[in-house]
Amino acid sequence: MALFDPKRPAPPKPLTSTSSSSSTPSRISSGGRPVSATSLPPARGLQRPAMPATPPAAASTRPLTGLPLRESGSREFAFTASDFERVRTMIYQHAGISLSAAKQDMVYSRLARRLRATNKGSFGEYLDMLEKGGGDEWERFVNSLTTNLTSFFREPHHFPIFAEHLKKLSGRNPIRVWCSAASTGEEPYSIAMTVVEAFNSFTTPVSIIATDLDTNVLATADKGVYALDRVERLSPERLKRFFLKGSGSQEGFAAVRPELRRMIQFQQVNLLDASYPVKGPLDVIFCRNVMIYFDKPTQYKILSRFSPMMQSDGLLFAGHSESFLHAADLFRSLGKTVYELARRAR
Numbered sequence: 602m603a604l605f606d607p608k609r610p611a612p613p614k615p616l617t618s619t620s621s622s623s624s625t626p627s628r629i630s631s632g633g634r635p636v637s638a639t640s641l642p643p644a645r646g647l648q649r650p651a652m653p654a655t656p657p658a659a660a661s662t663r664p665l666t667g668l669p670l671r672e673s674g675s676r677e678f679a680f681t682a683s684d685f686e687r688v689r690t691m692i693y694q695h696a697g698i699s700l701s702a703a704k705q706d707m708v709y710s711r712l713a714r715r716l717r718a719t720n721k722g723s724f725g726e727y728l729d730m731l732e733k734g735g736g737d738e739w740e741r742f743v744n745s746l747t748t749n750l751t752s753f754f755r756e757p758h759h760f761p762i763f764a765e766h767l768k769k770l771s772g773r774n775p776i777r778v779w780c781s782a783a784s785t786g787e788e789p790y791s792i793a794m795t796v797v798e799a800f801n802s803f804t805t806p807v808s809i810i811a812t813d814l815d816t817n818v819l820a821t822a823d824k825g826v827y828a829l830d831r832v833e834r835l836s837p838e839r840l841k842r843f844f845l846k847g848s849g850s851q852e853g854f855a856a857v858r859p860e861l862r863r864m865i866q867f868q869q870v871n872l873l874d875a876s877y878p879v880k881g882p883l884d885v886i887f888c889r890n891v892m893i894y895f896d897k898p899t900q901y902k903i904l905s906r907f908s909p910m911m912q913s914d915g916l917l918f919a920g921h922s923e924s925f926l927h928a929a930d931l932f933r934s935l936g937k938t939v940y941e942l943a944r945r946a947r
């Protein structure tokens with residue numbers, strides 16, 4: 602593995618959605634642990650948290666009937682409004698995700714793959730199988746329906762605020778940070794890079810746990826190997842300090858350095874669970890761009906679980922379009938979608 606050579610940066614490209622099935626090299630000789638190995642703890646069985654039986658009505662532009670949603674001639678499988686309604690209810694109960702009517706085509710194309718993989722002839726047959734237990738297919742069903750868009754230093758204004766907070770906590774040990782919707786890892790690695798920069802060392806008092814519901818994205822995060830176009834917007838200094846560049850058969854990929862990788866513990870956690878296996882008290886929670894998929898009552902439940910896990914001076918980072926005004930008794934906005942505890946002692 603060569604050191605990252607920032608002299609020949611690839612031309613900038615727009616950030617794209619990360620697909621959990623994106624191809625990564627089978628192995629990068631990083632000199633550290635083999636990045637092909639997945640060291641995730643075994644995924645826990647997906648629990649079924651207590652949720653209302655049905656999701657809130659989709660803001661639908663068409664009546665939900667038993668009719669096919671689109672001319673069946675253009676599709677391999679018939680997909681009726683009642684099939685979509687069943688999917689909506691199931692993913693809402695398992696993951697809290699509220700699918701709007703606009704997501705019908707996305708749901709069809711993602712689940713059609715699962716029908717093929719499980720040799721089911723119709724959505725009804727596939728969904729019946731899940732409702733009767735489904736075994737491992739539940740995990741694949743959920744993984745298929747999550748949206749994993751992310752990037753390194755996404756919403757970059759948060760990272761200097763985070764770094765400043767770390768400096769204020771100087772002397773505290775450990776400082777605990779939870780990245781609660783880590784997706785393919787770009788966010789927790791951005792957090793770890795910020796920590797190293799704040800302490801000017803890879804040895805810090807900060808412990809970082811990064812979790813997600815989707816086991817596919819966690820496996821990608823755990824590998825820490827990215828196509829070069831995912832890292833090309835990072836500064837040459839960051840590339841050099843935090844990445845190794847693949848050569849030969851690994852051409853076109855970069856691996857996070859083992860010392861950065863070792864700073865993060867990855868684990869599957871469903872934010873809908875009644876309690877979280879994350880050790881507190883937490884100094885910082887990143888919960889960005891996931892609440893947007895939940896309705897307000899679900900958001901409130903999650904925030905009410907976060908609140909007692911936090912240090913009294915803890916910070917909660919939310920996504921750019923997420924607002925927790927409806928939970929003002931729990932969290933108070935500091936601006937820029939950063940929140941502190943409402944109960945914080947002044």
Ligand SMILES: C[S@@+](CC[C@H](N)C(=O)[O-])C[C@H]1O[C@@H](n2cnc3c(N)ncnc32)[C@H](O)[C@@H]1O
Nearest residue numbers: 696747750751782784814815871872889890891
């Ligand atoms: C759009 S990505 C956001 C990634 C990152 N936080 C960011 O802002 O770039 C949303 C992530 O939330 C995860 N997710 C969805 N429902 C979840 C749940 N119930 N519990 C935990 N994670 C969930 C998805 O798997 C996905 O990786």
